[in-house]
Amino acid sequence: xxxxxxxxxxxxxxxxxxxxxxxxxxxxxxxxxxxxxxxxxxxxxxxxxxxxxxxxxxxxxxxxxxxxxxxxxxxxxxxxxxxxxxxxxxxxxxxxxxxxxxxxxxxxxxxxxxx
Amino acid sequence: xxxxxxxxxxxxxxxxxxxxxxxxxxxxxxxxxxxxxxxxxxxxxxxxxxxxxxxxxxxxxxxxxxxxxxxxxxxxxxxxxxxxxxxxxxxxxxxxxxxxxxxxxxxxxx
Numbered sequence: 179x180x181x182x183x184x185x186x187x188x189x190x191x192x193x194x195x196x197x198x199x200x201x202x203x204x205x206x207x208x209x210x211x212x213x214x215x216x217x218x219x220x221x222x223x224x225x226x227x228x229x230x231x232x233x234x235x236x237x238x239x240x241x242x243x244x245x246x247x248x249x250x251x252x253x254x255x256x257x258x259x260x261x262x263x264x265x266x267x268x269x270x271x272x273x274x275x276x277x278x279x280x281x282x283x284x285x286x287x288x289x290x291x292x293x
Numbered sequence: 294x295x296x297x298x299x300x301x302x303x304x305x306x307x308x309x310x311x312x313x314x315x316x317x318x319x320x321x322x323x324x325x326x327x328x329x330x331x332x333x334x335x336x337x338x339x340x341x342x343x344x345x346x347x348x349x350x351x352x353x354x355x356x357x358x359x360x361x362x363x364x365x366x367x368x369x370x371x372x373x374x375x376x377x378x379x380x381x382x383x384x385x386x387x388x389x390x391x392x393x394x395x396x397x398x399x400x401x402x403x
Contacts, residue, residue, distance in 0.1 A: 209389045218301070220395030221337070221380070228389055236390070268336060272391065276384050278325050278344055282391055284336035 181205075184269050184285035191292050197256040199288050201269030208274040210252035211282070212236075212244065214265040221268065227252055228274065259292045266290075294319055297383050299394035306401055310371045314397045316381030317363045325384040326357055326364045330377045331396065337380055340366075371401045 185200035203210065209228050213221040213236075223236030225244040233244050241263060245253045252271075256263055266289050272282040299316045306312045318326075326343035341348065343355040343364050354367040368375055381394035 211391065213393070218395065221393040223390060223392070226390050234390070270391070272389065274389060276324055276389055278327075278342035280325060280327075280342075280384065280389075281339045282382075284338070286336055 182269055182271055182283050182285040184267075184288050186288050187286060189288060189290045191256075191259050191290065193260060193292055195256075195259045195292075197259050197290065197292075199254040199256075199267055199269075199290070201252045201254070201271075201285055202250050203252075203271040203283070204250065205271060205273075205283065206249065207271035207283075208249075209272045209282075210246065211270040211272075212242075212252065212254045213268045213270065214238070215268055215287075216265050224254065259290075261292050264290060264292045295394075296320060296385075296392050297381055297394040299381050299397045301395055301397060303398040303400050306371050306399070308371055308373060308401055308403055310401075311367065311369045312371060312399065313365055313367045314379055314381075314399075315363050315365050316394050316397075317361075318381075318383045318392075319362070320383070320385045321359075321362060322386035323362075323383045324386050326355075327382040327391075328353075328355060328364075328366050329380040329382055329393075331380055332377050337393075340379070368399075371399075373401050373403065375399060376401045 329337040331337040378396040
């Protein structure tokens with residue numbers, strides 16, 4: 179059974195804290211993604227990684243950074259958490275295949291609240 | 294203009310009804326298209342890929358219109374269990390990024 183696992187389901191952090199969200203996949207996928215999902219805005223791509231140590235900015239990278247030191251792990255870092263980063267964060271992975279056979283698998287999500 | 298646009302709904306339909314959703318995309322060079330389903334408080338999951346010639350999977354039919362840059366999803370004989378948010382997903386040309394629409398919410402009632 180394929181799996182993408184996010185380290186926490188719920189997190190509460192204080193404004194200004196450095197926050198780490200971890201994601202691990204066991205499918206040997208090249209691609210990994212971090213999205214945030216907000217009501218009315220859908221899933222917005224924060225960062226994308228297509229290989230170890232390789233990354234691309236998504237649509238809303240400001241205030242975030244990422245790390246991919248190993249193929250199976252992709253970390254999202256909030257350098258200094260702010261209340262407008264309160265959201266549901268979803269990690270996903272997919273194989274390097276741009277065709278219709280590509281399927282992305284998601285983690286269960288991390289609900290982050292910044293107070 | 295958003296890269297992928299959907300009507301957010303909600304679409305409220307009775308059991309047994311046929312319902313259709315459209316999704317438009319702005320990048321004419323987009324290469325792959327999908328419909329994902331997301332249940333309340335769950336992660337998105339692939340419902341079906343969308344092939345150029347159109348494709349069917351049971352009660353679900355997906356169509357692609359490259360000239361007008363839209364994809365559609367038709368659900369026949371709606372079931373209560375079809376209630377969910379349906380997400381349109383596009384992979385632009387020369388990238389592996391998945392770009393999501395905001396989703397269309399479907400509520401099927403008895």
